[in-house]
Amino acid sequence: MSSWIVLGSIVVLLALLVSGKVKPAILFCTWAFAYLAFGLVDSSALLSSFANPGLATLLLLLLVSLALERSPLLEILSTKLLLGPEGFARLKLMVTAASLSAFLNNTAVVASFLSTLTKQTRFAPSRLLIPLSYASVLGGITTLVGTSTNLVVDSFAVEAGLPEFSMFQFSQVGIPVAIAGLIVVLISSRFLPKHRNNDTKTKLNYFVTAEVNHDSAMAGLSIEANKLRGLQGLYLLEIERDARKISPVTPDEILEPGDRLLFTGEVEQVQTLQKFPGLTVFGTQAAELLTTNLVEVVIAHESELPDKTLQEVDFRTMFNAGVVGIRRGEKQLRGQLGRIPLRVGDSLLLAIGPDFFQHRNIDRNFHVLSGSLQYSRLNQGQSIFAMVGFAAVIALSALGWLPLFTGLALLLGLFLATRLLSVQELRRRFPFELMVIIGSALTLAKGMDSSGAADLIATFMQTLFNGYGPQMALVGIFLMTLVLTELITNNAAAALVFPVALSTAQGYGVDPMPFVMAVAYGASACFLIPFGYQTHLMVYSPGHYQMLDFIKTGLPLTLVYCIGVLLLVPWAFPF
Numbered sequence: 001m002s003s004w005i006v007l008g009s010i011v012v013l014l015a016l017l018v019s020g021k022v023k024p025a026i027l028f029c030t031w032a033f034a035y036l037a038f039g040l041v042d043s044s045a046l047l048s049s050f051a052n053p054g055l056a057t058l059l060l061l062l063l064v065s066l067a068l069e070r071s072p073l074l075e076i077l078s079t080k081l082l083l084g085p086e087g088f089a090r091l092k093l094m095v096t097a098a099s100l101s102a103f104l105n106n107t108a109v110v111a112s113f114l115s116t117l118t119k120q121t122r123f124a125p126s127r128l129l130i131p132l133s134y135a136s137v138l139g140g141i142t143t144l145v146g147t148s149t150n151l152v153v154d155s156f157a158v159e160a161g162l163p164e165f166s167m168f169q170f171s172q173v174g175i176p177v178a179i180a181g182l183i184v185v186l187i188s189s190r191f192l193p194k195h196r197n198n199d200t201k202t203k204l205n206y207f208v209t210a211e212v213n214h215d216s217a218m219a220g221l222s223i224e225a226n227k228l229r230g231l232q233g234l235y236l237l238e239i240e241r242d243a244r245k246i247s248p249v250t251p252d253e254i255l256e257p258g259d260r261l262l263f264t265g266e267v268e269q270v271q272t273l274q275k276f277p278g279l280t281v282f283g284t285q286a287a288e289l290l291t292t293n294l295v296e297v298v299i300a301h302e303s304e305l306p307d308k309t310l311q312e313v314d315f316r317t318m319f320n321a322g323v324v325g326i327r328r329g330e331k332q333l334r335g336q337l338g339r340i341p342l343r344v345g346d347s348l349l350l351a352i353g354p355d356f357f358q359h360r361n362i363d364r365n366f367h368v369l370s371g372s373l374q375y376s377r378l379n380q381g382q383s384i385f386a387m388v389g390f391a392a393v394i395a396l397s398a399l400g401w402l403p404l405f406t407g408l409a410l411l412l413g414l415f416l417a418t419r420l421l422s423v424q425e426l427r428r429r430f431p432f433e434l435m436v437i438i439g440s441a442l443t444l445a446k447g448m449d450s451s452g453a454a455d456l457i458a459t460f461m462q463t464l465f466n467g468y469g470p471q472m473a474l475v476g477i478f479l480m481t482l483v484l485t486e487l488i489t490n491n492a493a494a495a496l497v498f499p500v501a502l503s504t505a506q507g508y509g510v511d512p513m514p515f516v517m518a519v520a521y522g523a524s525a526c527f528l529i530p531f532g533y534q535t536h537l538m539v540y541s542p543g544h545y546q547m548l549d550f551i552k553t554g555l556p557l558t559l560v561y562c563i564g565v566l567l568l569v570p571w572a573f574p575f
Helices: 004-017 024-037 043-050 053-068 074-083 088-099 105-118 129-140 149-158 172-192 200-206 267-275 315-319 380-398 406-418 422-429 433-452 454-464 469-487 489-507 514-522 534-540 547-572
Strands: 207-214 234-241 243-246 260-264 280-282 294-299 321-328 345-354 367-370
Touching: 004 433, 004 454, 004 489, 024 043, 024 433, 024 489, 043 315, 043 433, 053 149, 053 380, 053 406, 053 422, 053 433, 074 088, 074 105, 074 294, 074 380, 088 105, 088 129, 088 172, 105 129, 105 172, 105 367, 105 534, 105 547, 129 172, 129 454, 149 433, 149 489, 149 514, 172 514, 172 547, 207 422, 234 321, 234 422, 260 321, 315 321, 433 454, 454 469, 454 489, 469 489, 469 514, 469 547, 489 514, 514 547
Parallel strands: none
Antiparallel strands: 207 260, 207 280, 234 243, 234 260, 294 345, 294 367, 321 345
16 A cells, blocks of 8 residues: 555656746655655665765765866867867867766856857857757766766665666767767757847847936935836846946935936836936947946856746845846846746846955856856866866776775865865855755655555556566666656656666566666756756757757757667666
């Protein structure tokens, strides 16, 4: 009876994950503690899930990557890759991104290239960004550390008593599939749209300017007293006074004669300003006000902004910046911007204050696409030191001379000792939600196993593929993981399917390794929609893409990927 209850709870969990109304971390954590409360797992099982060696290794890898992503070497490299014709530049970009993503966090790789690709004017960024994202995913399937999913599956395997994966155990299947995938993307990307960067004229469509007349009754009164807050469709972004910019504008700021006010929002609501006596409206001629402090950013996957509005988070105070416009894919969002729920991947056009880049929460919340200011970067010596140190850890682990966990722990300590990283930065960027999801998912897997729910699904799989053998069951497990990856997240998909895959292999009496690898490769097969993977969301708005652009490029890639994995996994990992 408990097996059916657990199975029903998993169905409800899936439905809530697909709905997107509740964060995955909250759902997984709630389900894990519910399993504990109802006796499906004990406290030692729950605690051991969060102390899993694979999970600990993944967290260390992500923390070490914080230093590597501050290196300017990848940005410098990206400018070199764009030399030559478009097709050749795209090929170099994809091969480089895939090679780097085999060892570095693919989010960091895409983030390092993103700013350069969106600012350059030689090629349309839309012809480069989807190939960049897909290449980073394909590179990740070739090694143990290439993607978090591989380490997550490794943690499940170790928890189930299987041997730990080696560094290049994924390469036998991963490298041929990645090469085939890169060829497909190189061909299909020729049909991507050519969306050029927004020029200044386009960006200025967001603005309306007005000047306070010298005899205006508004002079000497505050913004609040002049009722310039809460205007219908318009928002006071900044004031220019004596060649000095005041941004963001506080409610108690006193207006002075000659002040130039910059409004943003629905510029067609310009008639709203005409009711103020002594205020001269100039229309959208705002170029001279915006030459130094206009910055475009993309909301990062680890940001605290998704599902919240600008009003709820008090964006002005939080970042010392005003939001000029919001774009989601190719669509510029209209209406009152302060009431629009934000999403990961949204592109925000900001008018920033002088200390915007000094805020410590910028790198956690945004990927910066434009703007003259930069974060604190490593110098050349520090960059080489960080890269060589990381390469040494990977090499020693691959040779079996040093456990990966030990090497990453030593490297993290070295980065802290040499101040390449700080404790404050680790605290600010710690992947807490990922830890909660994976630790809780391990607990759910134990609950599914102990209750018999995993065996129940495995028996159904055997009945469904009766007479076709473990080969067709392997296909079923792979496709189940693939579909869940597109609907929820890759790590969550791997967590939910792994116990089913293990029970299915045990039911057939075969080696579980091909089924485990099918889960790992299936969880990385997220190419059809932009919302299934974080790097896709990172390029979605900067590339001005539509959903159809991902489907047209991702569908042939998915077909080739599936064929390659399903042919090579039984060959590389026999039953």
